[in-house]
Amino acid sequence: MVRVTFTIALVLGYMTGTFPLETSLRSDDTHHTGGGKTFSVRQVSNPDFIRSGPYQLAKAYKKFGVPLPEDLKNALGRLRLEKRKRSTGNEVTKPESYDVEYLTPVSIGTPGQVLHLDIDTGSSDLWVFSSETPSNLVNGQSLYEPAKSSTAQKLEGYTWKISYGDGSSSSGVVYRDSVTLGGLTVSSQAVEAATQVSEEFTSDSNNDGLLGLGFGSLNTVQPKGQKTWFENIMQELDSPIFTADLKAGEPGTYNFGYIDKNAHIGNISYVSVNDSNGYWTWTSPGYAIGTGALVSTQIMGIADTGTTLLLLPSTIVVMYYAQIPGALYDATQGAYTLPCSPTPPDFSFAVGDDGQVITIPGEYILYAAITSIGTMCFGGIQADSGIGFSIFGDVALKAAFVVFDGGKKRLGWASK
Numbered sequence: 001m002v003r004v005t006f007t008i009a010l011v012l013g014y015m016t017g018t019f020p021l022e023t024s025l026r027s028d029d030t031h032h033t034g035g036g037k038t039f040s041v042r043q044v045s046n047p048d049f050i051r052s053g054p055y056q057l058a059k060a061y062k063k064f065g066v067p068l069p070e071d072l073k074n075a076l077g078r079l080r081l082e083k084r085k086r087s088t089g090n091e092v093t094k095p096e097s098y099d100v101e102y103l104t105p106v107s108i109g110t111p112g113q114v115l116h117l118d119i120d121t122g123s124s125d126l127w128v129f130s131s132e133t134p135s136n137l138v139n140g141q142s143l144y145e146p147a148k149s150s151t152a153q154k155l156e157g158y159t160w161k162i163s164y165g166d167g168s169s170s171s172g173v174v175y176r177d178s179v180t181l182g183g184l185t186v187s188s189q190a191v192e193a194a195t196q197v198s199e200e201f202t203s204d205s206n207n208d209g210l211l212g213l214g215f216g217s218l219n220t221v222q223p224k225g226q227k228t229w230f231e232n233i234m235q236e237l238d239s240p241i242f243t244a245d246l247k248a249g250e251p252g253t254y255n256f257g258y259i260d261k262n263a264h265i266g267n268i269s270y271v272s273v274n275d276s277n278g279y280w281t282w283t284s285p286g287y288a289i290g291t292g293a294l295v296s297t298q299i300m301g302i303a304d305t306g307t308t309l310l311l312l313p314s315t316i317v318v319m320y321y322a323q324i325p326g327a328l329y330d331a332t333q334g335a336y337t338l339p340c341s342p343t344p345p346d347f348s349f350a351v352g353d354d355g356q357v358i359t360i361p362g363e364y365i366l367y368a369a370i371t372s373i374g375t376m377c378f379g380g381i382q383a384d385s386g387i388g389f390s391i392f393g394d395v396a397l398k399a400a401f402v403v404f405d406g407g408k409k410r411l412g413w414a415s416k
């Protein structure tokens with residue numbers, strides 16, 4: 001989750017998109033003879049008009065009521081198929097130890113420079129360790145070197161600066177370059193090169209940066225916010241979605257543009273997303289602890305692949321750990337801890353109004369042993385106090401198959 005600070009200011013309602021000219025080929029430059037007024041309208045071309053010979057020829061046949069010859073009909077059919085051809089992609093994502101984050105190979109520039117990025121649906125900057133990151137802040141990470149990319153373009157005067165829910169942060173300058181993920185290429189993606197990273201990133205040696213899949217409104221680039229990779233590729237996809245299939249202690253998968261029916265069990269329940277704060281924000285109607293009955297209560301939270309744990313309202317967290325002998329809030333850790341055995345109760349959360357429930361196995365809540373003798377463990381469920389919403393991080397996401405639907409602004413949840 002990216003930490004957003006608002007400055008109270010007159011927000012100019014500027015749009016970052018480019019609008020196709022609202023014009024079309026027209027010729028209404030009618031001239032009147034005699035004393036009447038004359039007027040003419042300048043013809044402007046419609047840049048969105050797609051030139052197509054067979055289509056124009058077919059229009060001519062239709063205009064004069066002549067049936068289309070067979071080969072022209074076939075040509076039109078091929079064109080229609082060609083236009084329909086869209087694309088899909090998929091990529092493997094690998095967990096770091098304790099599933100603290102999942103890293104995905106991303107190719108940047110020409111020729112491609114492969115970096116392993118943390119795909120984060122809780123933020124919207126694509127930033128990387130780079131040749132511009134001071135070497136004393138680099139500790140084994142792969143670097144993006146724009147000078148070695150024939151397609152890199154520096155956005156002069158553009159900067160970025162971001163801080164995350166765990167207190168880590170980074171900042172730097174901005175390039176445009178080609179970015180390929182899962183076989184899908186955005187030719188002009190804003191790539192944010194770090195000139196500063198906090199200690200948490202320096203010590204995170206295998207993590208070469210983040211690829212944000214939140215909504216573009218969260219992007220921190222100044223003076224003009226940039227679109228995420230997904231926002232840039234979305235229209236090319238068969239459908240404007242991506243799915244997250246994270247796994248406990250083993251590689252998972254991100255798919256783009258399609259739903260892999262073999263990746264989930266039972267139906268996918270969809271819930272609406274409120275993107276007004278830039279996150280994939282949704283509301284769960286309730287939870288259950290172990291084999292207990294569902295407790296109906298609204299849990300508003302974000303689906304966040306970049307947060308490791310499941311952060312919930314403290315009332316629910318207290319209820320959960322109260323079921324576990326020996327569990328306690330450890331003030332030195334600033335967190336709930338519990339005995340590493342026996343396996344604690346499962347935790348379930350409801351999705352939608354069709355009875356769908358996602359059950360997190362108890363072992364996912366034994367997040368990591370605190371002491372080397374391994375008797376007490378760090379809890380995978382912690383309180384969301386002070387954040388303002390809950391965070392369905394990796395502990396929850398790795399129990400589900402999740403559809404992030406950018407077209408309909410909704411989330412789909414299924415068991416797997």
Ligand SMILES: CNCc1ccc(Oc2cccnc2)o1
Nearest residue numbers: 001164165166168200201306307
């Ligand atoms: C592990 N700390 C460094 C680090 C890796 C990824 C991130 O980014 C985060 C952290 C928390 C929430 N969302 C994204 O920070």
